[in-house]
Amino acid sequence: MDDRVFMADVARVLGVSRPRVWQLRKRDDFPEPAGRDGGRDYYYETAILRWAAQAGRDLQGRAPLLFQRPVEEQASRFQNALVSSGNTVLIWDTSLGRLGLIYPSYAASGLPDQRLVRRVLEDTRQLDAAVVVRDGYDAFGPELIAVDAQTPDREYSPNWEDLAEIFGSPVPWWPTALRKPKEVMRWRPGAKQVTSAPLNDVDVDVFSNAALDEPADSPIARTLTAFTREMRRGSRRLCEHDVALVSECLACRNGHLQVAARPIQADDTEVGVPDVVRRAAWIEMLKRKDTTARDCVREMIAWNGGQDFPYAAITSINPQEDKSAAEWVASLEQGDSEMAAYALFDDADQALAHLVDPRTDVPVVQFDDEDEPYKVAAPICLPARSALREIILGANNSIWIRTEDGELYPAPHRWGAGLSYGYSGGGPSNLAILLEHLLDDITAAAPVGNEEFNRNLLALIAKDWPTGTALTRAHLTSALKGQL
Structure with missing residues (x-):
């Protein structure tokens, strides 16, 4: 606590009159001013209260309890x-x-x-x-x-x-x-001092128990075991950093503080798992129908937004306001509500229907909500077989991708790197990056949000387009080359 107080404030802090404060200030042990502001001396409230704790019975009661000194004859x-x-x-x-x-x-x-x-x-x-x-x-x-x-x-x-x-x-x-x-x-x-294993930011037991139920060389076992070790290694290193920091502080060096526990030492060898193996593991986990799989999905979403999932970012669509959304929703099929994939939605148990897109496998839930009747887990990439024909700028910043064979897909994006249009900002920048990739490869993965983007393409996306506007491949290619 380092609040500045002037003499009038000191009277309030000490519970005495202003004339009394000026008398107290003449005492040899009264704190020196911390500085001047506007031609007036100021003090820090902590210094005033610490002084009051030693200034006599009439002032001691104004001081916080832990600023007062103990009675030597009475041991704690x-x-x-x-x-x-x-x-x-x-x-x-x-x-x-x-x-x-x-x-x-x-x-x-x-x-x-x-x-x-x-x-x-x-x-x-x-x-x-x-x-x-x-x-x-x-x-x-x-x-x-x-x-x-x-x-x-x-x-x-x-x-x-x-x-x-x-x-x-x-x-x-x-x-x-x-x-x-x-x-x-x-x-x-x-x-x-005791030695102990540190706690973790995620429930690693969920992952280690799931791994134990799988063959040791399976994608799930390899992925979850490596993730568990990574989490424990990170927790241990952070704990070691805190212990080292506190061990060098003045309170510890002066003998006022003792470090009661330190982290256990362990094998910190990193176990690398290829991206393709991690993604295969999560594709399988998301299709499972047991509570262990759902718990793993929830914990991973809380940790990193499901960065290895084939879909994770949640977006809302409204077929009543968006023709493309209505077309896409009409193609959905019934899903199994027990699938771990639906754990991506916090309120999936309240849904009217659990659906799935048969082309991308992304889960969808329908609610009795006029404004946001559908929630969709956006794909990371598209399983398309033909090139991009156009993008459609839908309602509420939803983005749709149409390919040359007429298929319609929700635009790929990641958790924490959403897409939007109609202004210059993060969402439009992410869309510019995505479109540049999709023009070259329709199966390209959604950007993570920290890549360079084409400013001419961003300028096209940033325009105030009406809902439902379709920007063709020719539009996008011309913008990319600065020809618009």
Whole structure:
């Protein structure tokens, strides 16, 4: 907390009158101004509150609990550990009151700190103050945010030296990926550093269990095993980076913080799996009808948007507003709602119908929704047998591809690299890249969104075209050559 406060604000912070503030300022131990702004001295609120904690009984009560100094004759005692809303809390009885040190769960990292502390204070109803260990770092160590039970609306930042002095011993710290409640709860003062396997950003057990049910040399087993190893390797390296960073911080070097756990060492040999094998594995998984396959699909979508899937990006179409959409929907066939492919849609269980495009195999779901009656998983590439004849600019930025043999397809695109037209931006740029590829090879894969694009082609796409406009191969080729 580094809010600037002027003298009038200092009076509010300390709960005294302005004349009294000017008297206090004359004391030799009063903080020096942090700087001047508009001809006035200003201070940092933290410095004022830390000073108040040592400035006498009449001012001490205005200071946050963890800025105050413990009574030397009353030793602190570690009380117990508990889990509150999935977060592990270590509790000490001290001369200042009962204090809790919160280690957010791996899943809760990123939750607003004050909200998390308040939740713990409300859940336990036994703490006088609680402090949460944040994910961020500075030169002094991992950042801390505290809240006192008596002033729940005030957030402040103690440091590790404060905690070590109050607790009477170095304070334990766990890397975020090693905060397993059962292991943290086994900690006691003086405990040795433990070695543990880090948690992962995805549920790797889903993938490893699926791989175990397959022949060892199958595309699915090879792909999922390699992905699991990749995830675990990444988690371990990130954890090692955090431990190395904290081990060099001032709080650790000065003995106020101790690293309670470090990641286990393991074989980090990378196992490469060819693209064709990975894609074959996911084509098979998406057609399966078991819960394991659906769980794998959901986890992979959450991780990277299904970058190895033959389709992944979700788009909406409305046949009532788009003639091309109506033509394409009329060609769809009934699909099996149990297929893992439908796990791509968060709300597939509420669909009126589960459909599939017989040419691209992309899944489609229909809803009772006037604005977005159909959701489609766009293909990564087209199984077309003839060259591009035209593109059709549909409603709501939908793009359709017509080939020389008359077949109609939704335009290929990837998750995070959508297509659009009618302006100069990311979506039209992606479309320009795609069209340049399709003009050369109709089976080309959708761009990832970071390639160079032809500016003349983009200028054509960026025009304010009416819905349903068809741009022929001749139009696109002329634009590509700068002849329009």
